[in-house]
Amino acid sequence: MGDERTKLTGMPRLSQMEGVDRRQFLKYMGIAAAAVGAGPLLAACGDDSTATTGGGGGLTTEFTFANWPYYIDPGGVDSFFETSTLDDFKAATGISVNYIEEINDNVEWFGKVQGQLAAGQVIGRDLAALTDWMADRFIRLGWVEKIDKSLVPNSANLVDALKSPSFDPTRDYTLPWQSGLTSIAYDPNNTGRELTSINDIFDPAFSGRVTMLSEANDTIGLVMLGMGLDPASATLADSQAANDKIRQYVANGQIRRFTGNDYGEDLLNGNVWVAFAWSGDVIQLQADNPDLRFLVPSEGLMLWSDNMLIPKGAANKAAAETFMNYVYDPQHAAKIESYVNYICPVKGAQEAMRQMGEDLGDEDLAALAEDPLIFPTEADLAQTHIFRALPPDEREQFDAMFSETIGA
Amino acid sequence: MTDGTATRSAAAASAERRRRRVPYLLLLPGGLWLAFFYILPMLQLAGTSLKSGSFAGGYRFSWEFSNYGAGFSDFSAQFLRSIAYAGLATLITFVIAYPLAYFIAFRGGRYKNLLLVLVIMPFLFPFLLRTLAWKIILADDGFVVDTLKAIGLVSHNGRLLATGTAVVAGIAYNFLPFMTLPLYVSLEKIEPAMVEAAHDLYANPRTAFRKVTFPLSMPGVVAGTLLTLIPAAGDYVNAQLLGTPQQSMIGNVIQSRFLLVLDYPVAAALSFTLMLAILAMIIPYIRFTGTEDLVA
Numbered sequence: 001m002g003d004e005r006t007k008l009t010g011m012p013r014l015s016q017m018e019g020v021d022r023r024q025f026l027k028y029m030g031i032a033a034a035a036v037g038a039g040p041l042l043a044a045c046g047d048d049s050t051a052t053t054g055g056g057g058g059l060t061t062e063f064t065f066a067n068w069p070y071y072i073d074p075g076g077v078d079s080f081f082e083t084s085t086l087d088d089f090k091a092a093t094g095i096s097v098n099y100i101e102e103i104n105d106n107v108e109w110f111g112k113v114q115g116q117l118a119a120g121q122v123i124g125r126d127l128a129a130l131t132d133w134m135a136d137r138f139i140r141l142g143w144v145e146k147i148d149k150s151l152v153p154n155s156a157n158l159v160d161a162l163k164s165p166s167f168d169p170t171r172d173y174t175l176p177w178q179s180g181l182t183s184i185a186y187d188p189n190n191t192g193r194e195l196t197s198i199n200d201i202f203d204p205a206f207s208g209r210v211t212m213l214s215e216a217n218d219t220i221g222l223v224m225l226g227m228g229l230d231p232a233s234a235t236l237a238d239s240q241a242a243n244d245k246i247r248q249y250v251a252n253g254q255i256r257r258f259t260g261n262d263y264g265e266d267l268l269n270g271n272v273w274v275a276f277a278w279s280g281d282v283i284q285l286q287a288d289n290p291d292l293r294f295l296v297p298s299e300g301l302m303l304w305s306d307n308m309l310i311p312k313g314a315a316n317k318a319a320a321e322t323f324m325n326y327v328y329d330p331q332h333a334a335k336i337e338s339y340v341n342y343i344c345p346v347k348g349a350q351e352a353m354r355q356m357g358e359d360l361g362d363e364d365l366a367a368l369a370e371d372p373l374i375f376p377t378e379a380d381l382a383q384t385h386i387f388r389a390l391p392p393d394e395r396e397q398f399d400a401m402f403s404e405t406i407g408a
Numbered sequence: 409m410t411d412g413t414a415t416r417s418a419a420a421a422s423a424e425r426r427r428r429r430v431p432y433l434l435l436l437p438g439g440l441w442l443a444f445f446y447i448l449p450m451l452q453l454a455g456t457s458l459k460s461g462s463f464a465g466g467y468r469f470s471w472e473f474s475n476y477g478a479g480f481s482d483f484s485a486q487f488l489r490s491i492a493y494a495g496l497a498t499l500i501t502f503v504i505a506y507p508l509a510y511f512i513a514f515r516g517g518r519y520k521n522l523l524l525v526l527v528i529m530p531f532l533f534p535f536l537l538r539t540l541a542w543k544i545i546l547a548d549d550g551f552v553v554d555t556l557k558a559i560g561l562v563s564h565n566g567r568l569l570a571t572g573t574a575v576v577a578g579i580a581y582n583f584l585p586f587m588t589l590p591l592y593v594s595l596e597k598i599e600p601a602m603v604e605a606a607h608d609l610y611a612n613p614r615t616a617f618r619k620v621t622f623p624l625s626m627p628g629v630v631a632g633t634l635l636t637l638i639p640a641a642g643d644y645v646n647a648q649l650l651g652t653p654q655q656s657m658i659g660n661v662i663q664s665r666f667l668l669v670l671d672y673p674v675a676a677a678l679s680f681t682l683m684l685a686i687l688a689m690i691i692p693y694i695r696f697t698g699t700e701d702l703v704a
Contacts, residue, residue: 111667140464208567250653256570257652271548271569392464396669403664404482407653 063126063316064098073339080338080365089326095319105260106134117143122313127320129177129306133217136167136389138309144173145310151321154328157347161381162305167389174307175324176345181384182218182302184295185267185277198226198297201274207254209273211266214258216402217387218302219276225299231387236394247405258406279373280342303384338365341374350375457676467672475677483661490657494640497579501587501636509591527588535582539649542578543569570652578646587632594628630697638686658682
């Protein structure tokens with residue numbers, strides 16, 4: 001798989017090349033800045049959202065979508081298409097999207113909105129994309145609106161593997177925006193060898209040149225896989241064992257930092273040789289360093305999703321649902337995917353992208369449609385593991401022990 | 409700073425003779441501000457720090473003083489580290505800022521304003537970007553590390569980034585203007601005639617500095633060290649970006665307790681403990697240095 005990746009990104013899209021340096025720079029600066037979580041502390045002081053009486057109502061002509069940075073196609077020079085999906089959506093439905101790239105970190109965004117949601121206020125966001133465990137937290141807290149499925153018939157296109165996660169078994173509240181894989185990213189020029197196993201991250205030769213992710217599920221899950229444990233059915237004792245192992249390597253200096261997306265910058269400038277990383281990020285980083293590999297370890301990889309959900313009391317619920325339906329059309333999903341490069345949760349998007357590639361005569365786009373990291377096969381998905389949804393008590397203990405490991 | 413309080417008390421004294429109400433009216437906006445944005449949140453924080461329970465089951469007020477003990481015993485390492493790093497960084501900024509402020513005040517001449525603008529210049533860039541820039545400067549394969557390796561200050565396979573040195577350096581850099589400006593203000597106010605008088609009385613330059621210039625600059629020294637030490641002790645950005653988990657400070661713990669673990673009572677207790685620890689440090693300091701016009 002690693003070799004295929006190199007081939008693919010050895011020919012980065014011309015249209016992307018011009019903007020890439022500035023874009024990457026801003027991206028990692030922005031992400032690292034947000035990663036330290038100064039956002040919530042400042043933002044919490046004065047939120048601009050107005051408390052309106054929400055919850056249902058008719059179809060409005062605009063809605064607000066809180067999403068992660070670089071998670072939708074912007075149109076123009078940085079993408080394959082002239083117009084963005086948001087423009088297309090407005091042209092098709094007359095609904096304009098107030099699209100805010102404000103989620104850099106689940107915990108940080110939670111910190112920003114939790115005060116208002118806990119007080120029963122409306123946060124002025126009609127749609128937000130949150131990772132599985134945080135979506136789970138929102139559902140448990142009753143901070144989400146139930147999706148009106150009659151407005152989202154295209155949700156039938158959701159891939160089977162994601163149809164019934166344990167935190168939302170019938171997808172009443174959430175619909176995946178993107179999925180992704182977590183594994184190891186490395187540059188063989190730095191490591192001096194190819195890696196094959198998750199446990200290669202503990203090789204003493206890489207001491208101090210290793211980062212892991214501050215997302216507990218990803219990091220504990222991967223280490224568990226390396227220990228032969230299955231995160232899908234892990235007990236708290238299993239998590240504890242993985243956490244103890246990580247602790248030991250923090251203490252001996254093997255692990256340099258725990259990061260959000262900001263591992264990218266460290267990988268590119270050679271400070272870090274081996275990093276726990278997210279698939280879509282690595283595909284984008286390969287535009288800057290084609291030698292970078294995304295390892296498919298013998299033990300398997302972690303699979304996660306960021307899920308669209310409608311925060312409680314949203315004033316423009318129907319508009320948000322119309323948008324969900326729109327992006328679950330394979331054509332539209334393929335267009336978003338051509339830029340985002342994570343795993344597309346929509347059936348038929350691969351065929352749609354293939355077709356687009358042919359129609360446009362764009363080889364790069366056609367190649368993207370065959371990328372196993374974007375459209376994994378059943379066999380690929382069989383190697384992936386989803387972290388079990390933890391009940392609240394266990395979650396608290398889990399988060400507490402991991403946060404002590406990462407030094408806080 | 410001293411300027412403001414001095415004029416305020418002078419103005420209050422003269423106003424009292426004319427009308428008693430005016431100063432209180434003038435105090436009103438500041439007082440309300442303090443009440444709403446400082447005292448109320450602080451009371452709320454104090455309340456939270458005495459709650460027990462869990463996030464899932466809800467937190468209830470129960471005079472749970474054990475939050476303080478638990479917080480301190482679990483995170484005493486981070487507490488001590490915060491105070492050590494902040495103290496060290498304050499010392500470094502002082503050593504750098506005093507000569508700098510002295511030069512601008514006494515040798516700046518017509519370039520004074522330009523030099524001051526240069527001191528403030530880094531503020532034009534966001535705090536986080538400035539810290540991130542240090543990641544580039546101190547990169548493992550960057551020229552700074554290479555140079556230090558060449559002259560043997562960093563061991564062959566050593567590094568600067570992700571070490572305590574980087575964290576302290578980052579804090580010292582970020583707070584340098586807070587030290588420089590108060591020092592400049594108090595140095596600039598010193599009458600050159602005072603120093604000349606010392607020389608006339610056969611003081612050599614060193615004695616003149618020790619007996620005249622430095623004592624007169626004490627308000628700036630105290631203000632500068634406080635303005636640096638207090639925020640530095642609560643800083644978590646430098647530790648997060650330039651350190652490793654082994655360099656994490658109490659600010660990192662508080663942030664993670666509030667936002668990840670959702671353990672609000674212990675997070676609040678830690679915030680209070682930090683506040684008290686800082687107060688315990690600075691009150692004797694202010695008393696010892698005796699700059700009445702600063703605390704008046």
